[in-house]
Amino acid sequence: MRAWSAPDVPTLPATGPSVRIHDTATGKLVETSPQGTARLYVCGITPYDATHIGHAATYVGFDLLNRAWRVAGHEVDYVQNVTDVDDPLLERATKVGVDWVALAERETELFRQDMQALRVLPPAHYVGAVESIPLVVAMIERLQRLGAIYQVETDLYYSATADPRFGAISRMEREEMLRLFGERGGDPERAGKRDPLDCVVWRGERKGEPAWDSPFGPGRPGWHIECAAIAHEHLGNSFDVQAGGSDLVFPHHEMSAGHGQVATGADFSQLYAHAGMVAYDGEKMSKSRGNLVFVSALRNSDIDPMAIRLALLRHHYRDDWEWTDAELFDALDTLEGWRSALALGAGAPAAPVVEAVTAAMADDLDAPTAVAVVQAWVDATVGTTGLADTSDREAADVVRRLLDASLGLAL
Ligand code: 5CA
Numbered sequence: 113m114r115a116w117s118a119p120d121v122p123t124l125p126a127t128g129p130s131v132r133i134h135d136t137a138t139g140k141l142v143e144t145s146p147q148g149t150a151r152l153y154v155c156g157i158t159p160y161d162a163t164h165i166g167h168a169a170t171y172v173g174f175d176l177l178n179r180a181w182r183v184a185g186h187e188v189d190y191v192q193n194v195t196d197v198d199d200p201l202l203e204r205a206t207k208v209g210v211d212w213v214a215l216a217e218r219e220t221e222l223f224r225q226d227m228q229a230l231r232v233l234p235p236a237h238y239v240g241a242v243e244s245i246p247l248v249v250a251m252i253e254r255l256q257r258l259g260a261i262y263q264v265e266t267d268l269y270y271s272a273t274a275d276p277r278f279g280a281i282s283r284m285e286r287e288e289m290l291r292l293f294g295e296r297g298g299d300p301e302r303a304g305k306r307d308p309l310d311c312v313v314w315r316g317e318r319k320g321e322p323a324w325d326s327p328f329g330p331g332r333p334g335w336h337i338e339c340a341a342i343a344h345e346h347l348g349n350s351f352d353v354q355a356g357g358s359d360l361v362f363p364h365h366e367m368s369a370g371h372g373q374v375a376t377g378a379d380f381s382q383l384y385a386h387a388g389m390v391a392y393d394g395e396k397m398s399k400s401r402g403n404l405v406f407v408s409a410l411r412n413s414d415i416d417p418m419a420i421r422l423a424l425l426r427h428h429y430r431d432d433w434e435w436t437d438a439e440l441f442d443a444l445d446t447l448e449g450w451r452s453a454l455a456l457g458a459g460a461p462a463a464p465v466v467e468a469v470t471a472a473m474a475d476d477l478d479a480p481t482a483v484a485v486v487q488a489w490v491d492a493t494v495g496t497t498g499l500a501d502t503s504d505r506e507a508a509d510v511v512r513r514l515l516d517a518s519l520g521l522a523l
């Protein structure tokens with residue numbers, strides 16, 4: 113599928129430091145070590161409703177990784193999927209009486225516009241589940257030959273424990289896995305399974321649901337094999353970072369890594385990065401709960417997308433936090449101050465700002481620290497902290513480029 117248009121990324125006077133990021137599987141900060149081109153997979157949307165602030169926080173969060181790598185001199189091969197056929201999408205389409213294909217296309221298009229407005233760098237490969245069915249079929253056949261697949265009625269299941277490393281990413285007790293599996297699209301109660309945690313990889317055709325022909329009969333792909341097959345096709349084995357929100361740690365990332373590892377024998381990804389959950393009205397913002405703030409609704413009420421982005425950047429990507437309108441209005445005020453300072457041209461010395469911001473971003477994408485560094489430069493430049501410092505004639509130009517390249521804020 114088509115992604116969205118890429119914004120320009122200005123070059124900086126110096127190359128940034130190498131990037132460390134928190135790895136869920138080890139619970140540690142790990143130095144990424146891309147061999148030339150960095151390879152990143154971020155799980156994409158299930159397009160049955162508009163992009164909300166929680167989605168935006170996750171995609172902006174990993175956009176900071178993309179940018180930190182580029183600032184460090186790497187090219188980045190970025191892949192993202194679109195779960196354009198799955199239970200929640202089909203259920204919503206039926207409920208509101210629209211064609212599921214039209215619903216998915218409409219919401220995917222809105223997502224592209226939201227991402228573009230927020231200056232999220234587009235993936236090099238933006239790939240739908242439907243268009244990837246041949247890849248999914250090939251991966252299931254490979255897993256079948258390796259003895260990791262069995263049949264229950266017309267459905268095919270993957271044995272979670274076929275991967276000896278099963279559990280190594282989420283590191284959860286079995287109780288917890290069972291609970292989350294049930295909550296997040298799994299079917300622990302299904303009769304005929306060998307292990308309640310086994311997940312479906314091919315769902316045989318049901319009346320009224322779309323289906324595609326395959327060597328296993330008509331049906332559609334399971335969710336985890338979709339990402340395993342797409343990541344493997346476009347990024348190969350042991351790519352640098354598999355990312356998504358923390359609600360994907362289990363079962364999604366555990367299972368898709370398992371599929372990939374059994375199929376190839378190699379590590380699926382080198383590390384697993386997860387963003388915190390954004391809440392609203394006291395609960396995780398989610399399509400199923402309906403407590404949503406849509407990016408498109410804010411844009412439609414003339415909110416500057418850069419203020420939305422700044423409001424997101426003020427929270428560390430790994431934290432769980434709650435969205436408030438007050439923080440958005442505060443971000444609008446802050447941007448006004450930053451723009452006035454940049455308009456002066458000369459300002460406080462920019463070189464230490466470049467060093468501190470790129471260092472913060474390379475240290476587990478510490479955007480709140482980077483934002484504070486910029487604020488200190490603005491304060492020094494306009495004299496809030498004493499006499500105005502306009503000793504660096506090139507300062508505004510350098511800081512403007514830095515804000516755009518590292519933080520995705522074009523001012
Ligand atoms: N299509 C699958 C991934 S393959 C999916 O989870 N789609 S989604 O539309 O439900 O979510 C898209 C991304 O947004 C996921 O990375 C998810 O973890 C993240 N996300 C969903 N809700 C929130 C939230 N409230 N806060 C932060 N991130 C969220």
Ligand code: ZN
Nearest residue numbers: 155156339364
């Ligand atoms: Zn995924």
